[in-house]
Amino acid sequence: MTFRYIPVIGLEIHVQLSTATKIFCPCSTDYIGAEPNTNVCPVCLGLPGSLPVLNKRAVELGVRAGLALSCTIRNHTVFHRKNYFYPDLPKAYQISQYDLPLAEGGEIYIPGDDGRPRRIRITRLHLEEDAGKLVHSAADGRLEGAAFSFVDYNRGGVPLAEIVSEPDITSPREAREYVARIRQTVRYLGVSDGDMERGSLRVDANVSVKKTDETSGEVLYWGERTEIKNMNSLRAVERALEYEIIRQTGVLAEGGSLERETRHWNDGEGITTSMRSKEAANDYRYFPDPDIPPIVVTEELLESTRNALPELPWAKERRFAGEYGLPEADAAFMAESLPVALYFEECVKNGAAPLRAANWIRTEVFRVMNEKGLSMDSFPVKPSVLAELVALVEGGKLSTTVAREVFAHLAEGRSLKDALPAAGASPGGLSAEDVEKMVDRVLLANGDVVEEIRSGRDPKGKKIKFLTGLVMKEARGQADAAAVSGILERRLGEGR
């Protein structure tokens, strides 16, 4: 019998919600770079006598994300206390949701490994508070001996939505696609900035491997699952899972067994290491938080949120492919983020040919953005201007080479009127008459070549290409090469 080892992956994604204040107190959520323990109050420090009051916006954002992921939203939802001791948890319980989450039973589609769309089921989306931060060296980076850790509660109480998938993911690549899709969605929705490096989107993976009979497909053995933490980029998610699947498969193939444990992804070394095993598993003693009345999600809120949902990325991709005839990859690229999609559509609305516009955005716009570290919103070339430029190229009035030069000037902040002459281009392009004149001049100046061609000594058409090149040079690329060689052939034929 030959065996096949099939990975089973489920992901838990924690998304920091884009609220101005924390989930249960009015402290600012703007903790990046803030002095430790400045965005704190009696509530998020867990002072005796303080009480949590839920932030309305956090619920609204949770509902928005839940609806976008096709979840069912509960009309009564309850917060529970998850009790455990840790210094970053000031009340020694985390206010989270347990058996009555805000949203459940959703789905999202990703490009599967077989190229076809794959449905990943979303188990639930619930709201909870973030913990504070533990720092193991002093603020100046100095290790303060090995004796202490330091606690900063600025992040404590920042609202999180935890999105849990069913174990529908079957490869590291799919996992990466799934995370990318979730990240894209929450960004589209304005629910979170989804920044993995800064920790506003954090991924934990549950992965196991099942041993099957290659021929019958029968499952012979389910390996125990491990949870992987500390994957801080899409690439890390993919690499960590690749590593872990190989590790687990290796253990099973050698007849070994796996234990349920939490493992830490070490990005530098490219390995996962064991953090804690199941023996240490906590008993969280969940119970409904008596300080927080159940949240009523009204039909009204659901309706208004549903109506205010933006066109979601997958719908936009479909529309770009259908309406504008973009190839799938281009459609996905244009729909990747909301600002890019808006830019692209604005270009098209201003008369640019969709395919060419998409091409320009993918190449030139992104090149300049990356070089200059700009965002789409602050990009100096307005989409209407790019549309004009693209139209000039499309109309054969500007060669791609010159247009690129013009674009470089535009990106420096010049207007199109100034950029065209600066790149040596004629604002109106070249007329047919202009081209005829240039051909005349070239023929006149190259009488010997003309003679050779006319006497049939250019079987491979090399010489006519040479003449075409000369004309193009004179035209600074603003003429269409095929048109020029057409004119040349006609004129050379005339004199025979």
Add this chain to the structure above:
Amino acid sequence: MTISEKDVRHVADLARLRVEEKEIEPLVRHFEAILGHFATLSRAREEGRLNLDGVDPFLFSEREAPPLREDEPVRSAVRDDVLAAAPERKDSFFVVPRILEEE
């Protein structure tokens, strides 16, 4: 209702309470008394004097809750006082015995 010393130790562990050896036995008896008292419920249910079938354990919905909080930041003034009175502090951090990152 039988409670073992092991139960008491386990619960003390969860609650992060150091319990002295001599406290264990009285705690076992206390647990038995409290939980034994509660067992009258089971008896009453068996005798049909107490029917909990279909009873909603959380009648939360009866409460009149104030509206949820608007998302408007307010800066709290307690920070300096709290840090000044912290058991142990380094700059503006609270200090705890070192925890390994993997812990």
Add this chain to the structure above:
Amino acid sequence: MELFALSAAEMVRGIKAKDFSASEVFASCLSRIEALEPELSALLALTAGMGREEAARIDGMIARGTDPGPLAGVPVVLKDNMCLRGVPATCASRILEGWIPPYDGKVAELLAGAGAVFAGKANMDEFAMGSSTEFSAFHPTSNPWDTGRVPGGSSGGSAAAVAAGYAPLALGSDTGGSIRQPASYCGLYGLKPTYGLVSRWGLVAFASSLDQIGPFARTVEDLALLLSVIAAPDARDGTCSPRERPDYAAPLAAASLRGKRIAVVKELDAMRSSVDPEVLRVLENTLNLCREEGAEIVEVSLPVSLEFGLPCYYILAPAEASSNLARFDGVRYGLSCREDSLLDLYLTTRGAGFGAEVKRRILTGTYVLSSGYYDAYYLTAQKVRSLMKAEFRKAFGRCDLIALPTAPTPAFKKGELVDDPVRMYLADVFTLPVNLAELPALSLNGGFTGGKKPLPVGVQFIAPQWGEPELLNAAAVLERRLGKAPIAPLGAATEGGNAP
């Protein structure tokens, strides 16, 4: 009559009429405290300096013709589990010894805004867990009527302070009877409001779904006055009702109890053997007065509440407490036993910081929430709680108020029950159903025991949700028959009231 012996309303009227000043009132109370505190130990902190300044400020306002508010210049004592910025709040626990709240609780804000003057923080059972104030980590408090006895608990310090004339008003908190039972033991009016009437912001939590702050006073007028000040919506407490609060002074004018149906509880009959005969006699007498005032006495049945309330309470309250008290971990505030490992920091701090009763309840609460037991204990108790609410709702279909003893006995002797916590829990049997059902209830002094050292005996009236006006109405009518609650016969000056 010395100023300290006046009612709060009399103080306000006198101060506003410039018959005497707030500073004189405060000085009078202060000397009363200084004279009796060695005997009673009712306080954990005396805020003499703060109070003097505040009284002087009130006098300044009066001189300028500004109204300082409805409690102008009235000294008030707060239970030590309430946050008053800058004044230690220990909850009578070693774990919070020396902790100074950096913020004001809602009731502190409201009192200050009404012109009240803080006189001190009152002793209590540690974290409000107890019925005798003997579980204070610092010292027990004596009952002003008999210093060999307990003042009740957990708000025993607040009750003793008002009964001894430290101040005409005090606040307590009531989770299972902690205002009403000490009010009964000390011969006072004590009111446990409907859950959600008074904000819990700044009240150190014991059991969040049961805790309510409420007033102690020696007259019904004072009780209503203090209630009017503290009963206010608060956006910082998600469990505090936004509803408009009625005028609590209005029901005081009621001429009689004509048209009111006051219910006795059928199940009390079967419990007679475990209730002190003096308590039953005082209840009987009070009901007779009600009848004479025109009330119709009816009977209701509360079988679930009286048989199962107690065991459910001792599951639910510890469960919530185990979680509420987890934050005392030695990291941010309070006692911190520094150790080399995090686990030892937790274990040593909490092991040394909590007293025996608090530990018992934390452990019980942890147990009933732990894996495998949640359904059997916590969830079952919650279901019984639901049944109790329904049972009371049904009962109030047939009556306006329910009368019960406040406690099964008058004040017991110090040390009598301290080693038998489960027997002490029985002191709450008539009060805790009210907390579980989120209802308001009032304890008034219905009379005294006979004998050489008469002890006050309370009677409890229970109303439907938001029925505080109904309670004040009945109390005001009965006050005309029973007299005001007296200052306990301690020290020199004891005047007024119905002292036996």
